[in-house]
Amino acid sequence: MLTGLVNRSQFDAVLKSEVSRQHRYARPLSLIMLDLDFFKQINDSHGHDVGDQVLVALAGLLKRNLRKADCCARWGGEEFMLLAPETSLEQAVRLAEKIRGAIKHTDFPIQGSVTASFGVVEVHSQESVKSVMKRVDNALYLAKEKGRDRVSTGGLLTPAKQA
Numbered sequence: 001m002l003t004g005l006v007n008r009s010q011f012d013a014v015l016k017s018e019v020s021r022q023h024r025y026a027r028p029l030s031l032i033m034l035d036l037d038f039f040k041q042i043n044d045s046h047g048h049d050v051g052d053q054v055l056v057a058l059a060g061l062l063k064r065n066l067r068k069a070d071c072c073a074r075w076g077g078e079e080f081m082l083l084a085p086e087t088s089l090e091q092a093v094r095l096a097e098k099i100r101g102a103i104k105h106t107d108f109p110i111q112g113s114v115t116a117s118f119g120v121v122e123v124h125s126q127e128s129v130k131s132v133m134k135r136v137d138n139a140l141y142l143a144k145e146k147g148r149d150r151v152s153t154g155g156l157l158t159p160a161k162q163a
């Protein structure tokens with residue numbers, strides 16, 4: 001595997017289990033989705049191999065910035081998912097900002113500077129996995145829409161509409 005992170009189906013299993021734990025014990029649990037900005041341009045300008053090197057460097061950066069209890073997955077092409085148990089929304093936003101800063105100040109292979117956009121949500125009481133995934137995706141979409149290189153906690157959907 002290119003990045004050495006867990007894959008989508010492994011992450012799904014961890015997410016399901018942590019959400020069940022959250023429902024039972026009401027401990028804070030947050031989810032962060034991040035996506036590299038303008039990654040297509042990196043591939044187009046320098047080639048797919050350089051794009052791959054950037055992804056590997058990013059995976060290393062993510063692993064260094066997370067706790068052992070956190071779970072980090074490559075979700076799709078240049079999309080990554082971080083699950084942070086015992087972490088409130090406020091703490092998760094701080095973590096996302098720390099990672100955003102670290103990415104911005106890293107000298108990536110060939111390309112140099114790279115930025116990323118982040119969606120951050122805390123799992124609500126009794127919220128389904130489907131709903132939390134929808135909210136984090138929506139938050140990331142807003143971060144992109146507002147100009148990229150930023151952290152968003154969403155806001156388009158009200159809790160009543162998320163079921």
Ligand SMILES: Nc1nc2c(ncn2[C@@H]2O[C@H](COP(=O)(O)OP(=O)(O)OP(=O)(O)O)[C@@H](O)[C@H]2O)c(=O)[nH]1
Pocket residue numbers: 002035036037038039040041043047048049050051052055076077078144148
């Ligand atoms: N090198 C490399 N590129 C990949 C990999 N997986 C997906 N991609 C590329 O990632 C790019 C994603 O492009 P878009 O979805 O348009 O997103 P973007 O260019 O990052 O733009 P924004 O997300 O809107 O900032 C595509 O060019 C894919 O080919 C991979 O494993 N390696």
